[in-house]
Amino acid sequence: MSNLINLKVFKEFVKSSNFGGFLLFLCVIIALVIANSPFSDTLKNLLTYEFGIENNWIHLKYSTSMWINDGLMAIFFLLVGLEIKREIVEGELSSPKKAVLPILAAVGGAIVPALIYVLFNKGLDTASGWGIPMATDIAFALAVISLLDKRIPFSLKIFLAALAIVDDLIAILVIALFYSSGIDVHYLLYAGVGLAILVVMNRLNVKNSYLYLIPGLFIWYFVHHSGIHATIAGVLVAMTLPTNDTDEESPLERLEHALVKPVNFLIIPIFAFANTNITIVNEMLEGLTAPLGLGIGMGLILGKPLGILMSTFLCYKFGIGQLPEGSNFKHIIGLGLLAGIGFTMSIFISNLSFTDTVLIEEAKLSVLLASIISGILGYIILRKSNK
Numbered sequence: 001m002s003n004l005i006n007l008k009v010f011k012e013f014v015k016s017s018n019f020g021g022f023l024l025f026l027c028v029i030i031a032l033v034i035a036n037s038p039f040s041d042t043l044k045n046l047l048t049y050e051f052g053i054e055n056n057w058i059h060l061k062y063s064t065s066m067w068i069n070d071g072l073m074a075i076f077f078l079l080v081g082l083e084i085k086r087e088i089v090e091g092e093l094s095s096p097k098k099a100v101l102p103i104l105a106a107v108g109g110a111i112v113p114a115l116i117y118v119l120f121n122k123g124l125d126t127a128s129g130w131g132i133p134m135a136t137d138i139a140f141a142l143a144v145i146s147l148l149d150k151r152i153p154f155s156l157k158i159f160l161a162a163l164a165i166v167d168d169l170i171a172i173l174v175i176a177l178f179y180s181s182g183i184d185v186h187y188l189l190y191a192g193v194g195l196a197i198l199v200v201m202n203r204l205n206v207k208n209s210y211l212y213l214i215p216g217l218f219i220w221y222f223v224h225h226s227g228i229h230a231t232i233a234g235v236l237v238a239m240t241l242p243t244n245d246t247d248e249e250s251p252l253e254r255l256e257h258a259l260v261k262p263v264n265f266l267i268i269p270i271f272a273f274a275n276t277n278i279t280i281v282n283e284m285l286e287g288l289t290a291p292l293g294l295g296i297g298m299g300l301i302l303g304k305p306l307g308i309l310m311s312t313f314l315c316y317k318f319g320i321g322q323l324p325e326g327s328n329f330k331h332i333i334g335l336g337l338l339a340g341i342g343f344t345m346s347i348f349i350s351n352l353s354f355t356d357t358v359l360i361e362e363a364k365l366s367v368l369l370a371s372i373i374s375g376i377l378g379y380i381i382l383r384k385s386n387k
Helices: 002-015 018-035 040-048 064-090 096-121 127-134 138-147 154-178 185-203 209-226 232-238 251-275 282-287 291-317 329-339 343-353 357-384
Strands: 050-054 059-063
Touching: 018 040, 018 138, 018 251, 040 064, 050 064, 059 064, 064 154, 064 209, 064 232, 064 251, 064 343, 096 127, 096 154, 096 291, 127 154, 127 291, 127 343, 127 357, 138 154, 138 329, 138 343, 138 357, 154 232, 154 329, 154 343, 185 209, 185 232, 209 232, 209 251, 251 343, 282 357, 291 329, 291 357, 329 357, 343 357
Parallel strands: none
Antiparallel strands: 050 059
16 A cells, blocks of 8 residues: 555656656766766767768758757757747736836846856956856756745745746847857848748648747758857747637647656756766866856856845835735745756856866856755745745
8 A cells, every 4th residue: 555655656746847856956966977987988979979961961960969959958948938938928927017027037137147257257268158157947946946835925936937937038148149159141041931931820820839840940950050059949939839818728838738848857857967977076176266166156156146136126116016925035035046046058058158178067067066055045045934
């Protein structure tokens, strides 16, 4: 009987949103263990192994790591784009009154960490990494806040989700504007034609969401070769899918529901595994107290909650927005710390910021440690905020 109960509890856990966070954390641990074991070279060879198609017409031969970061992560960005559009049409960003507080809080939570990073790294080779501490990992942040269950107002979870979605949008714009290489106008025009086809399909009320993915593949290819980071294609495709603010399930919502589990239980864990295989050496540990490490660490642990708290306080003070129902500023501090869990997006921007492998590894380690500290502090403050 007890075995049946345990099996039922395990099945419920696997179906819950917390399982994605657990799987993500497990992949990070496994990657770190392998990277610091005799099997590290085998893993590196696997990630640098090239495969795909390469001829006069098609150029799609890349390393395993590139396929993960540019290919699989485009699907992640597609899901992010779907979530952003749904929130704009029918969710927490659907009206100025609802949207103003999470939008301004997210902006403050992005600007302050970037400024702190610049303060530490101005004039150095690492100055280009200013976008790293701007991002919030929505999956990890929501997984941590879900552990608090009824100990905090439910409105805080909604506020964090809306804030993280706006944060993702800011990160997407930063990547598109500042972390893309030289632009090839021809490929960009081809991508524009593909996007126009999707817009026409939307206007013709094409309801099969999977039909949007066929032109979407071509758009990904053209964007990838245009110099703009390929993952932006996922967001562009997402914005063309039709949705509504009624109870009827829209094509956008159908695709979103279909992608949630594959992204959370497969794509993000694979990304985490491939990008946290950090072989830790003494020089790297010393790098945690170097400008790069301090900029990332202080940006995420201090800058995020400070930026979110300042923006929220100003909105409250001038009557621009209201605090989430049943919450206080102690809650906002804890929530700001959870927003300091950068992880997926921060690691992603780390890969784009530097060409030096050592700097990339140091940045990833800094992001990992800062995210853990932010998550723990945020959890403790929120847990005690009602006492």
